[in-house]
């Protein structure tokens with residue numbers, strides 16, 4: 092073979108480059124190429140919580156798994172009637188593309204959560220929407236199911252809580268958790284025939300809305316046993332982490348797991364007390380392995396639901412631990428998913444009022460007292476007392492005549508509650524924040540998820556990515 096014959100003609104190189112370019116276009120994914128979607132929602136996980144979790148888990152210069160995703164956007168979360176949203180309309184906006192009123196779950200924009208008298212619904216767990224009060228808005232999960240995909244929802248809260256509820260139910264008030272439970276059960280034909288055989292996988296807490304009246308802890312007001320209804324329809328039903336581990340995904344196509352009468356434990360307590368509840372990562376993995384057997388793909392929603400609850404309680408440590416567990420679930424999912432055809436979205440429904448104060452030294456514990464960069468000594472407020480780096484804009488704790496001297500307090504203790512600005516009284520709950528949140532994404536169809544977007548826009552992007 093002579094040298095000449097080894098040479099590749101220019102036109103061949105050019106043709107090759109063109110082919111590569113065409114291939115790159117294919118790699119960039121056309122609409123409809125997201126066979127699978129995993130939608131991660133960190134409840135209340137505002138930008139400050141992400142930063143604080145990063146410092147807590149991997150240090151200032153480290154990177155959380157969610158931050159390794161290719162694309163980032165800033166999301167506006169206001170609802171139809173409020174500057175500061177609650178989880179119901181915000182998750183509903185992601186799932187349906189409709190801005191609705193606070194407390195409303197996946198209904199039309201005109202749906203009232205309350206009427207002029209303050210009651211547009213029957214209050215409590217049996218809430219029902221009165222006639223002529225809005226119409227259901229179809230969700231991404233329902234659209235995916237109608238297209239033949241398998242669908243699931245995984246959360247650390249009750250599975251009937253606002254965020255998971257917004258993926259599969261329609262109701263004028265989020266408190267109607269018995270109704271929400273019924274809507275997600277097999278045999279439901281209330282709004283969408285596609286979901287009549289139920290969600291394929293549903294994992295989280297809250298059997299109190301599934302077990303018949305009279306059962307310990309039940310909140311139902313009838314004798315319906317929804318857990319029996321699921322099992323009759325062919326579901327495997329588990330109630331412990333050990334039982335979930337034993338579920339063989341190869342032979343399981345329908346899975347219901349309810350692990351605590353109420354919300355599941357905070358991650359900190361789950362570990363500390365060796366509670367037999369699965370981690371969010373373990374639930375995510377099991378859900379994916381069950382759902383991914385469907386050749387048409389799947390839609391899975393995963394919520395780190397109790398980040399929000401710890402922040403409401405101004406207990407930063409539990410919030411950061413739960414946000415860390417949420418990030419672990421994302422890491423697990425990325426290690427299992429076929430990233431060539433799976434759209435990964437990670438976002439939050441709203442912010443909280445937690446903030447990072449002072450000019451603490453790099454390396455100072457994020458749960459610690461803000462200290463001086465040069466001396467390392469605590470920075471002092473006008474009253475001559477030090478303060479923690481993390482504090483809240485408002486909260487339920489009672490104001491003391493004199494602030495505690497936090498240098499003599501273990502501010503990293505599990506039950507330490509950060510100081511708050513506006514006192515909302517006891518018992519009270521820190522409010523959500525009205526600021527924008529972040530959205531991280533990667534995979535087919537994620538290209539438009541950049542810049543500043545309304546939460547409703549995300550619906551259309553994910554829908555198009557799935558080709559629906």
Ligand SMILES: [Zn+2]
Nearest residue numbers: 135399403523
């Ligand atoms: Zn909340």
